[in-house]
Amino acid sequence: MILAIDIGNTHTVIGIYNGTKLLGDWRVTSFVTRTEDEFGALVKQFCEDAKISLKKISSIGIASVVPNLTDACVKMSRKYFMLEPIVVSSDLDLGIKILYDDPSAVGADRLCNAVAGFVKYKGPLVIVDFGTATTFDVVSKNGEYLGGVITAGIETAAGELHRRAAKLPKIDLKFPDKVIGTNTVNSMQAGILYGALDSMETMIRRISKELDDYPTVIATGGFSETMKKQSKVINKHEPTLVLEGIRLIVERIERKNKKKK
Numbered sequence: 001m002i003l004a005i006d007i008g009n010t011h012t013v014i015g016i017y018n019g020t021k022l023l024g025d026w027r028v029t030s031f032v033t034r035t036e037d038e039f040g041a042l043v044k045q046f047c048e049d050a051k052i053s054l055k056k057i058s059s060i061g062i063a064s065v066v067p068n069l070t071d072a073c074v075k076m077s078r079k080y081f082m083l084e085p086i087v088v089s090s091d092l093d094l095g096i097k098i099l100y101d102d103p104s105a106v107g108a109d110r111l112c113n114a115v116a117g118f119v120k121y122k123g124p125l126v127i128v129d130f131g132t133a134t135t136f137d138v139v140s141k142n143g144e145y146l147g148g149v150i151t152a153g154i155e156t157a158a159g160e161l162h163r164r165a166a167k168l169p170k171i172d173l174k175f176p177d178k179v180i181g182t183n184t185v186n187s188m189q190a191g192i193l194y195g196a197l198d199s200m201e202t203m204i205r206r207i208s209k210e211l212d213d214y215p216t217v218i219a220t221g222g223f224s225e226t227m228k229k230q231s232k233v234i235n236k237h238e239p240t241l242v243l244e245g246i247r248l249i250v251e252r253i254e255r256k257n258k259k260k261k
Contacts (some may be wrong), residue, residue: 001056001114003043003081004246005073006109009132010155014043015243024050024242032068036075039246043080060085063108063242064164086250088112095119095252096207098145110137112245114145114239117218119248124215126207127241128200128234130223132156138207140213142220149203154196154223161188173223175230197230206231 001023006013026027026046035139043076047054049230060077062085064070070087091104094115100106103132113127114137123141126148128134133156136149152160154173162170172190179215181196208214218232219227220241238244 001058001246002054002250003057003060003077004243004250005060005062005064006112006242006246007062007066007069007073008109009065011131012069013240013243014046015246016047016050016057017241017243017247018056022240023052023059030066030069032066034069034072036079038070039073039076040080044221045077054081057081057083058176059083059250059254061088062086063088063246064111065107065109074204086126087254088246088249090186093142093215093256094248094249096143096145097206100147107135109160110135110148111145112242113218113220114139114245115136115248116245117239118143120238120244121218121236124211124213125218126204126215127206127218127220128224128227129241130219130221130227132152134196134200134221136209137208138201140211141202141213149207151199154192158188158192161192173226175226193226193230197227200227201231201233236260 002017004015011027012030013027016023060083062073074085077083088108090098090106116128117125118139123139125139127137132153134151134153137144137146142144158173160169171185175184175193176189179190181190204217217234218236218238220238224237228234
């Protein structure tokens with residue numbers, strides 16, 4: 001079994017695979033002070049709840065954008081599983097060519113999205129990940145990671161608006177029934193959510209024009225289900241795409257290592 005750990009700025013998602021089947025996935029807050037022992041206790045509790053034996057975990061993959069938590073999970077892997085984890089980075093053989101100016105600057109989560117998206121749907125494709133940041137990752141029909149777009153995430157935009165404007169409240173992030181708001185909350189909901197939706201769809205059109213082709217558009221991340229329901233340009237919804245990418249990368253690296261022996 002593979003233990004896949006996706007460490008984001010806001011949340012950490014932990015998943016366990018038996019072959020290609022995701023047995024369970026759990027989301028916790030990415031506290032930067034979390035220790036290897038805390039991660040170990042979390043994984044143990046999740047496995048017990050799902051009736052999964054810790055002894056069956058034979059590989060661990062980590063995709064992280066939080067260095068402190070990367071270190072904690074590496075230590076957890078060694079201490080609790082006696083395993084050396086595979087930490088996703090552009091230095092690995094990912095099966096895709098990275099055309100970014102500095103490949104090492106591409107977040108591990110974005111690499112995992114690109115790998116999993118291309119394996120499942122081929123190219124060209126755009127993966128829109130609705131997280132702390134909303135990212136657009138573009139993969140060519142030949143499996144080349146071309147780059148993408150980074151903008152503020154929906155929750156981030158809402159939080160900053162509330163923080164910087166004294167009279168604007170913290171709101172429930174859901175689409176209002178209409179765009180023209182008749183109160184402050186509805187007006188903010190319309191601005192943030194319909195604004196994000198329109199921005200995303202316009203960005204897809206711009207990317208398509210540069211590609212001179214219309215890509216498959218995949219939505220993932222915390223707000224992906226909400227946006228998929230509202231959008232006409234999103235073709236696929238893959239809520240655990242990063243975990244899937246971690247699994248695929250771990251399997252690829254392990255196959256490569258076996259051939260060397």
